[in-house]
Amino acid sequence: MEQRALLAVIISILIIMGFHYWFASHYAPPTKNPQKVTLQKTASKATPAREVLKEPAKKTAIDLSRVKDFTVENEVFRAILTEAGARFKSFELKGYRKYLSKDAPLIQLISAPKEGLPIEIYLASRPETAVYxxxxxxxxxxxxxxxEPLFKSPLELVKSFTFLEKSYLFHFMVKIRNEGQxxxxxxxxxxxxxxxFSDGTRxxxxxxxxxxxxxVEQLKLKKGLREYAGPLSWVGYxxxxFLMAILPEENLNYRVTFRRLSKETDEIILWTPEFTLGPGEEKVFKFSAYFGPKKMEVLKEVGRGLPQALHFGFFDPVAKPLLWCLKFFNRYVGNYGLAIVLLTVLIRILFWPLNHYSYKSMKKMQEIQPLIKRLREKYKDDPQALNRELMQVYRTYKINPFSGCLPMLIQIPVFFALYKVLLQAIELRHAPFFGWIKDLSAPDRLPIGFDIPYLGGLPVLTILMGLSMYIQQKLSPSSLDPTQARIMLIMPIFFTVLFVNFPSGLVLYWLVNNLLSIAQQVTTNKILQAR
Structure with a gap:
């Protein structure tokens, strides 16, 4: 199988994988083990807390002027909590901005304030107390x-928060007191x-x-409710x-209700196990929360399975070592674009013998095409005889017809793993390369003084990638007839259109990979000609 046919295989796999992720994210099925985990559409008796303050009793009026805000700031975030429900009004991450500009606002994790301020903590029997x-x-x-609650009630909630100096992790405790009889x-x-919270790839x-x-279960909600019941390390959005996650006490079974509120706004309600309190008794629930970036080393410091939030799908075991290599190279060159180039060179070196073997096989297949063509004409009415003759030709010339395909198939997991890394690694967010490429997580656009419809600027890197693919095709040994060869020339155009809105870091990888492939093809052709 020659290289251009393999590119068609890769495109097909890309489409299948893309459909897989789209389908899974829109129509995620319930977990199949109901004894351990239940995740299904169901009705819920929980009423979401309202965003307006209500009077707890007719004789008691709430003086809104007495509700104060508290600012908490450490080295990595700045947060504001309001006395209205002891909730977060703001949670800004100091090291990350919404878009690429020194004057851009910081990333704000309180992203749906009209629907609710996290974390609303209330009793199932009295959801209105979430905003008291x-x-x-x-x-x-x-x-x-x-x-401390301002108004007396049979069950009173006292909420305490403890923040750390250099961490996105914080702890909070809820004490429930039975003041009734x-x-x-x-x-x-x-x-x-x-x-x-931020603009990112779709x-x-x-x-x-x-x-x-x-x-890890990732949910894409539509209509209705979905629930989970069982052990829980963390739950969040x-x-x-970026990630907002609640880490409840371990060794307990919890219930979580998920619901879509609007187009991109989701609601998560965590239910603790039921408790019973006699008069004068109290119960304490302890939680931790992580509001911060999905950065592997930071998530590892927290533990509790939180590193699983940075998950690269089916090829995760391959993707995480690639991410480590990317960060390793960046420590020495100080530029993630150069780190991508070095990682691409390393991958190419590792697969150099396989690719060399593949090119040799394709070259041999090209050389025997006239013989194969004659056999096809001679035995066109006898497929079994044709297969016997073809196999005899392959044995005579010591050719495995699949040997050109196998090395590429071995590399597919690496390609997809690196594809996922370059899409999701926060290290590439707002990371510059050279020239007009200021953000490796954004599409490649060169400003030219006027806007190009649909594109804005000129995708120079993407166009170069398409040209390199065209040159690579022209250099590859071909066993196709002229008509098929002309059809295959559509491939560079297709890939250029496909990559035009991909992150420039991914386009850079593909361009460098193509250039190295061209260099190896030229070298291999010279070696074969010299023999």
Whole structure:
């Protein structure tokens, strides 16, 4: 099988994989093990907390002027909590901006404030208490806050937050006190609403996700509710580069309800196990939360399965070593574009023997094409005889007809793994290369003084990639007839159109890979001609 036919195979696989991710993200099926995990469309009795303050009693009026905000700031984020429900009004990440500009606003993780401010904490029997006013106070540390309820009720919630100096991780505790005269049964609910935090590729899943200790489930919600029940390491909302996750206490079974509120806004409600409190008794629930980037070394510091949030799909075991190599090269060259070039060279060196073997096989196949053509004409009415003669020719000339295809098939996992890395690695977000390429996570566009319809600027790198693919095709040994060869020339055009909106980092990889392929083809042809 020659190289151009293999490119068709790769395109087919790309389409199949793309459809797979699209289908899985839109129509994710329920988990098949109902004894351990249930994830299904179901009705829920939980009522989402409202965004307006309500009076807890007719005789008590809420003075909104008394509701204060508290600012918490450490080295990596700046957050604002409001006494209205002890929720986050703002959570900005200091090291990341919304778009590529020094004056751009910081990434804001409170992305759907009209639908709800995270984290709303309330009782299942009284969802309106999620927005009731509290009286906040700081402890001796500026990074610790405690919120006491302003109004008395049979079950009172006291919420305490503890933040760390250099971490996106923080801890919070909810103390439930039974101030009534009767035994109470209830559940504690934690509600989080979010939409994508930043612009990112549409080829990566965005939305609710959870980790049960064994596998990450990423959900793309539509109508209705979906639920999970069982052990839980974390649950949260993620986009391409950032994550908001709640880490509940371990060794407990939880219930989580997921719902789509609008086009890109999803609701997550975490239900604790049911508790019973007698008069004067209290119950404490402890949680942690991670609001930050999906950066592997940062997620590893947290643990609890959170590194699984950065998942590259089926080829994850191959993708993560490639990401490590990419960061390794960047430590020495200080430019992720150059790191991509070096990684491409390394991959090409590793597969050089296989590619050399593939080119030799294609060259031999090209040389015997006149003989094969005569056999096809001679035995056109006898397929069995034709197959016998072809196999005899292959044995005589010591050719394996599939040997040209096999090396490429071996490299496909590496290609797809690197494809996923270059789409999802936050290290490439807003990372410059040279010249007009200021962001390796964005499409390649050269400003030319006026806007090109659909494109904006000129995709120079993508056009060069298409040209390199055309040259590569012209140099490859061909066993196709002239008509088929002309049809195959569509491939560079197809790839150019396909890649025009891909991140420039991925286009750079493909361009460098093509140039190295051309160099190897020229070298191999010279070696074969010299023999």
């Amino acid at each position: 006013p509290y009286r906040g106070s700081r402890s001796s540390s500026e990074l610790s806050l405690t919120f 009767k035994t109470a049964k209830d559940r504690l609910l934690l509600r989080m609403v979010a939409s994508p 080829y990566v899943s965005k939305g609710p996700a959870y980790y049960d200790g064994k596998k 993620e986009d391409v580069y």
